[in-house]
Amino acid sequence: NKFVYFFGGNKTEGKNSMKELLGGKGANLAEMANLGIPVPPGFTITTEVCVQYLKDKDYPKGLLEQVDAAIVKLEEVVGKKFGDNENPLLVSVRSGARVSMPGMMDTVLNLGLNDASVLGLAKNTENPRFAYDSYRRFLTMFGDVVLGIEHDKFEHALSEKKHALGVKLDNELGVNALKELVEQFKLIIEHETGKQFPQDARTQLLMSIDAVFQSWNNQRAITYRKLNNIPMEWGTAVNVQSMVYGNMGETSGTGVAFTRDPATGHKRFYGEYLINAQGEDVVAGIRTPRPISTLKEAMPIAFKQLEEIYIKLENHFRDMQDIEFTIEQGTLYMLQTRNGKRTAAAAIKIAADMVAEGLIDKKTAILRIEPNQIDKLLHPMIDPQATLQVVATGLPASPGAAVGKVVFTAEHAEQMAESGAKVILVRTETSPEDIGGMNAAEGILTVRGGMTSHAAVVARGMGKPCVAGCGEISIDIKKGVFSAGSCSIHEGDYISIDGSTGHVIVGKVPLITPEVSGELKTVLKWADEVRTLGVRTNADTPYDASVAREFGAEGIGLCRTEHMFFGEERIPVVREMIMAETEAARRSALVKLLPMQREDFAGIFHAMEGYPVTIRLLDPPLHEFLPNHEEALEKLMELESKDAPESEINKVKKVMERIEFLKEINPMLGFRGCRLGVVYPEIYEMQVQAIIEAACELTKEGMTIVPEIMIPLISHVKELQIVKQQVVKVASAVMADKDVKINYKIGTMIELPRAALTADKIALEADFFSFGTNDLTQTTFGFSRDDAAKFLPAYIEKSILEHDPFAVLDQSGVGELIKIGIDKGRSTKSDLKIGICGEHGGEPSSVIFGHKVGLNYVSCSPFRVPVARMAAAHAAI
Ligand code: ADP
Ligand code: MG
Ligand code: MG
Structure with missing residues (x-):
């Protein structure tokens, strides 16, 4: 072997x-x-x-x-x-x-x-300083990595030595100092391990x-x-x-570089190096390195060779390379090359550019872009209109803006983030131990280190804003404060950082969403050319609908009408409807809601003109629209203490009675969805009337309107039959009245296991299915989404589940029901249109699953639309 x-x-x-x-x-x-x-x-x-x-x-x-x-x-x-x-x-x-x-x-x-060979090395190279510098480095790394001695122990001795000699940098230490350090380091090893440093x-x-x-x-x-x-x-x-040795003097050095700019994707050689240094010095941020462009003057021959090599590597691997090199007394050696990590923006620009350069084809370009990366690009930047109090500027190490409370340790960052706070991790420099805290933070700010420092590389990988090498600030961890100029900023204070400019800003700044770049539009267009899965959006307002159109949504897959019931002028009317004890009283309240709903639908249809709009009839239990018990009680006590008129007090008492009446032990499985439509048909009647009237209105204006009316929470085909009859009746009446013919559809959500299992029967009554994967996940697992936070983390910790099933579709369980639903549904209606809506519609692995099982479309929040388009393209390649 x-x-x-x-x-x-x-x-x-x-x-x-x-x-x-x-x-x-x-x-x-x-x-x-x-x-x-x-x-x-x-x-x-x-x-x-x-x-x-x-x-x-x-x-x-x-x-x-x-x-x-x-x-x-x-x-x-x-x-x-x-x-x-x-x-x-x-x-x-x-x-x-x-x-x-x-x-x-x-x-x-x-x-x-070892003690003997260091002498040989010194003699052979005629460079004792170099030999002992190498030895002390070896002892440190061996002690730390192999023997498990805290790096700080060596670092501390080194700092003391520098301090005692009045020098600032490692490379200013002379041979004698290095010899002394070597002896000290061996003692540290002996002291810490109880054994001598192994000479063999x-x-x-x-x-x-x-x-x-x-x-x-x-x-x-x-x-x-x-x-x-x-x-x-x-x-x-x-x-x-x-x-090979980069620490042999002024004609030696070491560096790291990218064949293109890893932050923006621009085609320029990009990197940093240090003279008279070894390996880790550059990434560890021990000295601030010099930009690679200056290597041209410092070592022209090596630089020219480096240029030839990087071009050769990029052409060979056909991707942006991240390289490590060392120059030993003027001779160049390559120590590593790999496909470079890059920001989302860079990934897209590089992919698009490389297609234009003929290096890769469009499909390769698409596969180079992680769907989730796109999401980051659509995320916030600082509003250019805002006035900023910039207190320091560091290197723009990872783009995007972040706002949060200052924390100084990774541990603290994790704790605060867990309790829901947004934090910015501020460190002198980061090390791999900080990874958890970096992940928890909104953004990272470091005092030392360059564009290729640990903080910068990891932040770019995570898509988090990072400002690195901000030497203008200094941290006093013990006091829990950092200073920038005359400003003192305490742990817990808000700051903002801009990883695109390197700015550190006091307080919270307003963030805005950036425009979609030309290259992003291009690659998304390529994605659209290859994908077969449709991408719609979940939107409840004309604004969301138009944002989603911008992002390429091909219709609305879920418009939640209940969101329209909130809002200041509406909620009193909605409550009036809920308080009504007779059908007549309910209808008179609904009449007031009708024009409001009609206006909503008209706005959304307009924004989505020509595309299908799936409107879900009222879904949540009615008590969600009433004040909660405590609120009502407070109000009651307030009125009583003020000696308010009897009639007002009675009104509140009535509300409390109604709250009591509507209270459910388990509202998620309670009086909601189509069950409302079955018991109070007039609510759905009003909604259907509003939908069809709006559609008629716009059709008369010459627009093409494609309404899809969706009935939620069906478990039995008979529920659908009953509700559908009402819908058809109202729709026909409105169309006759307006003398307009609307090509509307009626479909259902499949979000209960029974619906999936009897989908063949349900399909006979439905024009389309939409898997409500949020509820379907709740009901398949029997996990209440609102209570799962108490135990889900333990499930993931213990590897019972790999992911939160509410974020990433559980393909083997919930997915199996989806497959059954699709197969059964299409067994009785072969052209049944099927989609999914819910959080999963914009999650790449779930989108890919949707493609595989033969969905027609996924529907997700507007900002996830480009992600879903890209994921759907990946699925199709
Ligand atoms: P990492 O994966 O953390 O980058 P590496 O194995 O690449 O770790 O090494 C760390 C540093 O040591 C790098 O800067 C690398 O270039 C340098 N290095 C590794 N091997 C050698 C070598 N044989 N000669 C000189 N430098 C080296
Ligand atoms: Mg390396
Ligand atoms: Mg639902």
């Missing part, structure tokens, strides 16, 4: 397509070597070994022999010897899963150094390989995988790679 794959020195065994086995990093290192790009040689231990090791707590037989053989090969290629005291071969031990998990897993650099190179190597495999199961890696839906069972590969 082959566990180890070599790369570099014309002996490369892997390639790009072997990501599952070699991890992304290993596969791409091999691919770069295959392309003739200078890569320090090394070898990759496969992910299979990791999986087996984590399961058996032991290595597969033959692994160590293969590792030893690979080391020998590496020694031959590089011309140095591992564990040698004269000319030591040093290596890095790097993790690398199938998909990149930036900063999540651990890396050890300069492995192979092979021991160091095996311990590090162990640690990398084990890091697959560290908390932050687990959290990252959960957030990104990466399977726990993949495992990571380990890359052992010969070192």
